[in-house]
Amino acid sequence: MKLNISDYRRSAKARLPRFVFDYIDGAAEDESCARRNRSDFERVSIVPRMLRDLTRIDPSIELFGDTWRQPFGIAPTGFNGFVHPQGDAMLARAAAASGIPFVLSTASNMRLEAVRQPDGVNWFQLYVLTERSVAEQMVRRAKNAGYRALVLTVDVPVSGMRERDVRNRFRLPFRPGPAMLFDLCRHPLWLARQIAVGGPGFVNLVEQEGPVPAAVGAAALTRDMDRNLTWESLAWLRRLWDGPLLVKGLLHPDDARLALTHGVDGVIVSNHGGRQLDAAPSSIGALPTIVDAIADRIPVLLDSGIRRGSDIAKALALGARAVLIGRATLYGLASGGEAGARSVIDLLATEFARVLTLCGVASAAELDRGALSDARFPILPPLPSGASPVLDDPSRRAARAPAQRDAVTETLADERS
Numbered sequence: 001m002k003l004n005i006s007d008y009r010r011s012a013k014a015r016l017p018r019f020v021f022d023y024i025d026g027a028a029e030d031e032s033c034a035r036r037n038r039s040d041f042e043r044v045s046i047v048p049r050m051l052r053d054l055t056r057i058d059p060s061i062e063l064f065g066d067t068w069r070q071p072f073g074i075a076p077t078g079f080n081g082f083v084h085p086q087g088d089a090m091l092a093r094a095a096a097a098s099g100i101p102f103v104l105s106t107a108s109n110m111r112l113e114a115v116r117q118p119d120g121v122n123w124f125q126l127y128v129l130t131e132r133s134v135a136e137q138m139v140r141r142a143k144n145a146g147y148r149a150l151v152l153t154v155d156v157p158v159s160g161m162r163e164r165d166v167r168n169r170f171r172l173p174f175r176p177g178p179a180m181l182f183d184l185c186r187h188p189l190w191l192a193r194q195i196a197v198g199g200p201g202f203v204n205l206v207e208q209e210g211p212v213p214a215a216v217g218a219a220a221l222t223r224d225m226d227r228n229l230t231w232e233s234l235a236w237l238r239r240l241w242d243g244p245l246l247v248k249g250l251l252h253p254d255d256a257r258l259a260l261t262h263g264v265d266g267v268i269v270s271n272h273g274g275r276q277l278d279a280a281p282s283s284i285g286a287l288p289t290i291v292d293a294i295a296d297r298i299p300v301l302l303d304s305g306i307r308r309g310s311d312i313a314k315a316l317a318l319g320a321r322a323v324l325i326g327r328a329t330l331y332g333l334a335s336g337g338e339a340g341a342r343s344v345i346d347l348l349a350t351e352f353a354r355v356l357t358l359c360g361v362a363s364a365a366e367l368d369r370g371a372l373s374d375a376r377f378p379i380l381p382p383l384p385s386g387a388s389p390v391l392d393d394p395s396r397r398a399a400r401a402p403a404q405r406d407a408v409t410e411t412l413a414d415e416r417s
């Protein structure tokens, strides 16, 4: 019986070869950021209100002119073809059938033209590789194919160190060693499906259908990103894309302000599910300062760590307009293909509606900070503009205003206790 996302995770673990499960489930280095994503959600509490009219619960939201039936969409994930050869299209169909958006990754294993759902909200996620012409042709194709929004992922100037992948020797070209061969034999259905299609490839990276040049595939694999991509580069993207442009991977309020200055249409607070900088704060912890910096001028979205309908409610109450789901729908895809992904979407939708009702809130749009018990959520106080949360050295602490110093000290004391 699958009652929650942990049950789907267990099912995915049983069905996938170890190296594929670890690729999805794993995170960077000690995986402490991934754990923080969860534990910080658990530290947020919602104080329910009673005796309100709850005859109709409306979980839907409006964003960039589209109605989402739920306040969540599916986050971009690369290599979905390793979970299932048709993985990208299955997730896109599950999303469209549920009335929620699907964000297709640059590192997808199906072409964007084939994945787009005519009745869905289709978004495209962009990685800018060193060879910028690859990004240019992809943006052009996404526009021609009718994708609604472009999500520029900015937290991968270099790949995070995913130690599980290294230990499992998961790299392309795919040359399984004895341990992996033994593991593959224990998953004959998965193996047969992969053999039938010749394994996943970065087929989306080239303009025309056909073989992917080795150099392009290798650049995508090693995540050979353009390190010269800066805020100023957004002007280049703007010339190529006139629809909604979102930046994914922000955690610092000053970056949120820069996003505003550079005219983006939305920001996604994200630490890539803990897969990049292991020392990064949780997304839910970083959200309030970013919401304050943005001050309602553009929508703020969040991902990383969402496993329950109540997590969605907490993010919305702290100011996110919507959230994206990464691993949870992949666990569903692994455990039951398209139907499995839909079950996970239904599960989160059911949980979210129940949470709204239990909180005495009739619609997603009504969730606000008033619904939270702030006292039980010791997030760090807002940083003065220009300050970096990276280092908290004593000289800087002394330079802060006394009131703020007290707040930091109390917060840290809270966290230690």
Ligand code: FNR
Pocket: 023, 024, 025, 037, 075, 076, 077, 078, 105, 106, 107, 125, 153, 248, 270, 271, 272, 273, 274, 275, 303, 304, 305, 306, 324, 325, 326, 327, 328
């Ligand atoms: C990702 N993520 C990601 N992000 C992105 O912008 N482009 C990508 O290609 C990928 N690929 C990818 C693969 C896998 C297997 C995972 C798990 C994640 C990050 C993703 O969009 C999202 O930020 C996180 O997955 C959110 O965290 P949760 O929901 O997985 O905890």
